[in-house]
Amino acid sequence: MENIYDPKKLEALIQRIQQLTPDSKPLWGKMTVAEMLAHSSLVFEYNNGKRQAKVNPIMRFLLSPMMKGVIIGPKPYKRNSPTAPYFRIASTEGFEIEKARLISNLSAYSNEGPEVASSRQHVWLGKLSSEEWSWAMFKHLDHHLQQFGV
Numbered sequence: 001m002e003n004i005y006d007p008k009k010l011e012a013l014i015q016r017i018q019q020l021t022p023d024s025k026p027l028w029g030k031m032t033v034a035e036m037l038a039h040s041s042l043v044f045e046y047n048n049g050k051r052q053a054k055v056n057p058i059m060r061f062l063l064s065p066m067m068k069g070v071i072i073g074p075k076p077y078k079r080n081s082p083t084a085p086y087f088r089i090a091s092t093e094g095f096e097i098e099k100a101r102l103i104s105n106l107s108a109y110s111n112e113g114p115e116v117a118s119s120r121q122h123v124w125l126g127k128l129s130s131e132e133w134s135w136a137m138f139k140h141l142d143h144h145l146q147q148f149g150v
Helices: 007-018 033-047 057-072 095-118 130-147
Strands: none
Touching: 007 095, 007 130, 033 095, 033 130, 057 130, 095 130
16 A cells, blocks of 8 residues: 655656646546546545535445445556545636645655544445555555546
């Protein structure tokens, strides 16, 4: 598992984000690069406590066992998987703003460290260890950076 709290791993992720340009095209999926940056940033905002998602408790109970394997399991996300409604992007602030926002949110999340992460509740999975949080956040961001070839 990757350690998103490691300063070297953080720097490597930021370098990958910096390689993106407004003209970067997806290798799969429908999102533009600005939408991907906004979406990835939104995931950090939900998982660092800046935003709150509402999930039907019955759906959480029924789906959380399957979701756990998808979110923190070792297999990569499937390409073209559906996006949860609260993570869908209707509009963006533009490429440079979204890129800066993602780098800021990623850095803040990483710098808060494992103790803060493990104190938060995941919208689908509830309490996670810092290692599970690290892997979940890395896995999601890595998926989208790979989507755009970086």
